Amino acid sequence: MSSAPAAVRQAIENWTECVSSTMRTARRRSDSSAWQMNSVEMRSTPKPAAIVKGETSAAVKHLRLVHHLESPKAKKEGKKQRKREVEVEHLRSSTMYARNPARLNVLLETLRIINHNLPLCICEYEESKLLEALVKKDEMKVIITAERIGETIIESYSSTRKEITEFFEDNKEVYPNFIMMADFWTCKTTSKKYLGLRVYVIDRNWQFTSVLLGTRKFSPSYGDRDKGIRRPFLLWMRRALEDFRLTSSNFYGATSDKGSDVRCLLTDELQLRWEWCIAHMAHAATRSACGMNDKKQDNTEMAELITQLTTTIYQVRTVEVTGDLFEALCNSRTETSTTRLLNYSSARFLSITNAIRRVLDKWPALEEWFAERARKAVRDKTRPPVFPLAGREKDLSHVLSVLVPVAELKRTCQADAPNQVDVLMMLYKLRLNYLNNEKPVRHYLSTDTDPRWIEPNELTPLAKSTRRLLRDAFDERFFCRYYDDAKMAKLRTRSTSSKSHPIYSELEAMFAPPQHRSAAVVVNQMQRRVDEELDRWKDDPMQVERLESGAPESVLSLWRRVEHRQYYIFLPRAVKVLFAVPASSCQIERDFSVSGSMVTSQRTSLSQHNIDMATFLNRNGEFVDLLQCEAIKRGKHREHTPSCFTYPLDLDWDIEEDFSDEILAGFMSSTSFSLYEEGKENS
Numbered sequence: 140m141s142s143a144p145a146a147v148r149q150a151i152e153n154w155t156e157c158v159s160s161t162m163r164t165a166r167r168r169s170d171s172s173a174w175q176m177n178s179v180e181m182r183s184t185p186k187p188a189a190i191v192k193g194e195t196s197a198a199v200k201h202l203r204l205v206h207h208l209e210s211p212k213a214k215k216e217g218k219k220q221r222k223r224e225v226e227v228e229h230l231r232s233s234t235m236y237a238r239n240p241a242r243l244n245v246l247l248e249t250l251r252i253i254n255h256n257l258p259l260c261i262c263e264y265e266e267s268k269l270l271e272a273l274v275k276k277d278e279m280k281v282i283i284t285a286e287r288i289g290e291t292i293i294e295s296y297s298s299t300r301k302e303i304t305e306f307f308e309d310n311k312e313v314y315p316n317f318i319m320m321a322d323f324w325t326c327k328t329t330s331k332k333y334l335g336l337r338v339y340v341i342d343r344n345w346q347f348t349s350v351l352l353g354t355r356k357f358s359p360s361y362g363d364r365d366k367g368i369r370r371p372f373l374l375w376m377r378r379a380l381e382d383f384r385l386t387s388s389n390f391y392g393a394t395s396d397k398g399s400d401v402r403c404l405l406t407d408e409l410q411l412r413w414e415w416c417i418a419h420m421a422h423a424a425t426r427s428a429c430g431m432n433d434k435k436q437d438n439t440e441m442a443e444l445i446t447q448l449t450t451t452i453y454q455v456r457t458v459e460v461t462g463d464l465f466e467a468l469c470n471s472r473t474e475t476s477t478t479r480l481l482n483y484s485s486a487r488f489l490s491i492t493n494a495i496r497r498v499l500d501k502w503p504a505l506e507e508w509f510a511e512r513a514r515k516a517v518r519d520k521t522r523p524p525v526f527p528l529a530g531r532e533k534d535l536s537h538v539l540s541v542l543v544p545v546a547e548l549k550r551t552c553q554a555d556a557p558n559q560v561d562v563l564m565m566l567y568k569l570r571l572n573y574l575n576n577e578k579p580v581r582h583y584l585s586t587d588t589d590p591r592w593i594e595p596n597e598l599t600p601l602a603k604s605t606r607r608l609l610r611d612a613f614d615e616r617f618f619c620r621y622y623d624d625a626k627m628a629k630l631r632t633r634s635t636s637s638k639s640h641p642i643y644s645e646l647e648a649m650f651a652p653p654q655h656r657s658a659a660v661v662v663n664q665m666q667r668r669v670d671e672e673l674d675r676w677k678d679d680p681m682q683v684e685r686l687e688s689g690a691p692e693s694v695l696s697l698w699r700r701v702e703h704r705q706y707y708i709f710l711p712r713a714v715k716v717l718f719a720v721p722a723s724s725c726q727i728e729r730d731f732s733v734s735g736s737m738v739t740s741q742r743t744s745l746s747q748h749n750i751d752m753a754t755f756l757n758r759n760g761e762f763v764d765l766l767q768c769e770a771i772k773r774g775k776h777r778e779h780t781p782s783c784f785t786y787p788l789d790l791d792w793d794i795e796e797d798f799s800d801e802i803l804a805g806f807m808s809s810t811s812f813s814l815y816e817e818g819k820e821n822s
Contacts, residue, residue: 233766241281246765248283249291253753254760256736259285289749291768293776296752298768299759300781303350304383306762310342314712315391318719320727321376321405322395323357323368326735332357333731334372336379341715345699349726351758352379353781354734356747369404376404382781387411391716395724397423415616416724417562418552422488424612425545428605431485438608440601444534445483447527448494452480454524455508464511468504475500488553492546495539496583502532537602540583540593544573545609552723560694562722570618574610576603672707694718730758748780 143151202208209217230236235243248262261267262283271280310316320337336352355375357368380386392412393405396419406413426432430442455465456479466478480501483494498505506526513523528535548565572578580598582591598606681701683691695718702711734754756763771779 230766235766240276240279242770243765244275244279244281245283245287245291246295246768249288249295250756250763250765252288253292253756259288262288289746290771290776292749292752292756293779294771295756295763295765295768296781297771297779299756299763300382302762302764302767303759306342306348306350307338307340307383307385310340311389312712314716315389316340316712316716316719317385317390318716318721319390319393319405319409319411320395320721320724321372321393322398322401322724322727322731323372324728324731326731331735331738333734334375335727335730335734336376337727337730338385339719339721341695341719345695345702345715347695347718349721350762351727351730351755352383354730354751354754356734356751368400369408372400372404373408376409392720394721414720416552416722417566417617418488418549418723418725420616421545421548421552421566421613424609424616425491425542426485427612428608429491429542431491438604441538441605444531444538444601445491447531448498448535449483450527451498451505452483452494454527455480455505456482458512460515461508461512465504465508468507469501472503472507473501477501488549489546492539492542495535495542498528499532499535499539534599534601536583537580537593537599538605540580541573541602541606541609543583544569544581553725554723559718559720559722566613566617570610570613574606574613576607576610580606669709672710676707676710730754733757752781 230243233243251257252259252261262271263285307317318339320339321335323332323334325332334355334357336354338350338352340348342348357371357375377387387409390409390411392414393409394414394416395401395405396416402413405411428438428441429445430438431445469475469478477497477500481490481494481497484490505528509524509526509529516523548562548569551562551565573580576595579592579594580602582593585591595603681697683697684700685691698711698714698718701707734750737750737753737757
């Protein structure tokens, strides 16, 4: 017989009987301080109501039921719980759960691995097998291996692709109504380059929907990258569109950063109307105005201030002779709990504002830290260091107040699905109010209870010049379309002023059905119809309605009512196209990040196309339906691998002029590449 555990033996040895101890009788719990109140009102109540009942107090329930007040966290958790209960009931009532629960178990395990970046062999761990043997029902037990998970990924991808293809077919119009977002990006965790393609559309229910068509690992050689990647990128994009029954004629416009390769690909090769990502546009304007790029001569004083800022951060973070002095000073001399300065990087959207804000928060600690270093240098009879930012606190404060509204715009653009209307409204307010040299600047420490403003004549010369340069930079990159006809002719989207009239005046080319009359007559007739709708819309007294909560309805809900009135024909169609343009490309950058994190040390044996399919399922979770996932026969899974991941190139095409063997190996399956090599040797 095995001996008792050490903890049990030690507890038995240390136990001593206490003679003076007495057993207390059970009594009613009264932990709540409100319950112990001895007020006159409570004693006069004939039957006092319990304020604490179980886990949720009666006061909280009263606030939620009577006053409709609830904490955001509780509201979010309650919504997730209700959604989970509905999903569980849906799965339990399904035919798959009744006839083949083991397959449902495999599908759920696959989905868990995909969504949480778990190793594919997690079900082969000994602990996982013990958990399955003890907890799961006998009818749901099944042997799950990494190979089985890989096959299930292909099955899930195949069914999800069918769902998305049907969604695209249901929302196609006779005119181009889809918006494309294409980009290539280097993942910071793996240093691998990826190609990505996303599609945006306003569906028939007037919901803004985005679908990731796929990502693809891409490693071009130096020579190919020097000439650009438009040719291989275009081949992959067209093959990805074909897998979903789409062509470039279904797309009206595209959004990306201002990289020359992608922009020329979208405008020259695909003939799409290009729009700049607002987040990248705002960051480019900030870099230009603050002298953070090659044009430092435009704002040399701001460039010098940034150099002093980075020098200060570097010294505080790298000097070791002071030990933990700066952390101790932060705890004793400042109000915030942080004890480190933030690094500055010109490539990050919010880096400059975050770095300046942290320096201002720790200003007393910085002054004392450099003063102590100077005293130590005097004791050591060495040259004392100089505080690089000495006397620049006011400049930092005013410059930060100017940059904070721009940072808020960038932060809004970095949401998972930023609202175009909200982003454009912030952009217009930024230009009209915060970048207007005649209006005061809101102080960065201003709050609703304690508003603080800086008058224009109180701004430092550096803040004034930076504000003026910011205004000019935003005008050059965005607002010039409202007064420059040449710019307006090229940038037809996101223009809601009177200058947007050319968009609607050319609707006959987009929406007009084919006619048997002469072209001149058709154009004139459509022109008159569009002008009539525009005139009616200007005089239409239609107002925005309020929801039950009191909030105004969204702009898409407004236009859905306009469409249902059947009083306008062309304007709702144009609005669907314009509002489908995404405000930011940050969503596809998250796709790249997920794709990079899928390649971990635990997944070295997983093929690349399975990684791409797992990313597709992870980022298109709303289209994944486990109950519609059809099983594929053993040995047939390779036939269902999408062609955009592994496809053969035309052997009649002279591919050696444009591609190296490394690029071909990245775009072709091993079998196709072997056939190509054999054909090249035979020739």
